[in-house]
Amino acid sequence: MEKYEKLEKVGEGTYGKVYKAKDKATGQLVALKKTRLEMDEEGVPPTALREVSLLQLLSQSLYVVRLLSVEHVDGGSKRKAAAAAAAEGAGAGEGHGGAVGGGKPMLYLVFEYLDTDLKKFIDSHRKGPNPRPVPAATVQNFLYQLLKGVAHCHSHGVLHRDLKPQNLLVDKEKGILKIADLGLGRAFTVPLKSYTHEVVTLWYRAPEVLLGSAHYSIGVDMWSVGCIFAEMVRRQALFPGDSEFQQLLHIFRLLGTPTEKQWPGVTTLRDWHVYPQWEPQNLARAVPSLGPDGVDLLSKMLKYDPAERISAKAALDHPFFDSLDKSQF
Numbered sequence: 181m182e183k184y185e186k187l188e189k190v191g192e193g194t195y196g197k198v199y200k201a202k203d204k205a206t207g208q209l210v211a212l213k214k215t216r217l218e219m220d221e222e223g224v225p226p227t228a229l230r231e232v233s234l235l236q237l238l239s240q241s242l243y244v245v246r247l248l249s250v251e252h253v254d255g256g257s258k259r260k261a262a263a264a265a266a267a268e269g270a271g272a273g274e275g276h277g278g279a280v281g282g283g284k285p286m287l288y289l290v291f292e293y294l295d296t297d298l299k300k301f302i303d304s305h306r307k308g309p310n311p312r313p314v315p316a317a318t319v320q321n322f323l324y325q326l327l328k329g330v331a332h333c334h335s336h337g338v339l340h341r342d343l344k345p346q347n348l349l350v351d352k353e354k355g356i357l358k359i360a361d362l363g364l365g366r367a368f369t370v371p372l373k374s375y376t377h378e379v380v381t382l383w384y385r386a387p388e389v390l391l392g393s394a395h396y397s398i399g400v401d402m403w404s405v406g407c408i409f410a411e412m413v414r415r416q417a418l419f420p421g422d423s424e425f426q427q428l429l430h431i432f433r434l435l436g437t438p439t440e441k442q443w444p445g446v447t448t449l450r451d452w453h454v455y456p457q458w459e460p461q462n463l464a465r466a467v468p469s470l471g472p473d474g475v476d477l478l479s480k481m482l483k484y485d486p487a488e489r490i491s492a493k494a495a496l497d498h499p500f501f502d503s504l505d506k507s508q509f
């Protein structure tokens with residue numbers, strides 16, 4: 181890891197700290213993400229290797245943050261050779277760092293660096309010296325890039341499951357948006373608390389997840405995309421719940437309490453209760469500056485029945501994007 185000059189901490193991903201750093205040889209800025217690699221007698225666990233390989237595959241999209249290399253720093257024991265060979269097998273970069281006697285085995289992921297995220301970008305339009313709407317063309321452009329990235333992940337059978345503005349990196353100058361915080365350790369559930377016990381935001385969580393559905397689909401990501409779309413337009417979260425129960429009530433108050441007719445099976449989900457009966461409100465009123473095409477697309481992302489929700493691939497062909505110059509993508 182002597183190849184990198186560590187600069188400031190820029191974030192806490194769900195599964196590890198992220199540092200801004202500089203590649204000493206090239207001067208290139210990178211993002212370093214340290215992940216504890218639990219090792220056993222067998223070496224690097226195959227789940228970790230699968231996740232790294234998947235990250236490498238997914239990061240081939242322009243709309244997913246690029247994984248530049250994987251640096252394995254081992255604890256300086258006999259496990260070293262096997263682990264290094266395994267990391268290489270996953271297509272990891274050249275270097276392994278040096279042996280650090282007695283330390284814990286570590287895997288560093290080296291990503292490209294982008295200087296802001298969508299949360300900060302939206303905040304800068306809402307408050308500070310120059311509050312102003314996010315331009316309609318920017319909303320359209322960023323949503324298109326987000327859908328491109330999501331479609332790429334889904335085409336490889338990968339759900340992100342925690343899409344939120346903090347996980348979307350933005351290059352303001354180039355007008356580029358990329359998905360981050362994919363993968364590692366997300367084998368089964370998205371935790372309620374991060375590894376540092378930071379509360380994880382529920383605002384983008386699909387109702388089937390909140391209701392304890394056992395089977396997730398691409399619909400969970402499309403719900404999040406809908407919430408992010410609305411938030412770019414409003415500069416305020418659409419459903420800012422502070423508990424799983426409050427989160428559901430926010431959703432039900434706007435979209436109406438779901439019924440068996442709208443969403444077959446909803447009342448059989450694990451965490452379903454009896455709720456107040458709210459009628460659906462007019463969605464257009466929640467996003468006053470969005471035109472009819474945008475409201476139509478948003479309504480298709482926020483369908484209650486996950487099977488009815490629009491896919492990322494279909495959303496890319498929605499009339500909302502008719503006025504977008506697609507030659508740039």
Ligand code: INR
Binds near residue numbers: 193194296349
């Ligand atoms: C910034 C982050 C800039 N760049 C936060 C951030 C604030 C300002 O997390 C980040 C990353 C970056 C980042 O430039 N590249 C990556 C985060 C992640 C991967 S991850 C790569 O996976 O979310 O931790």
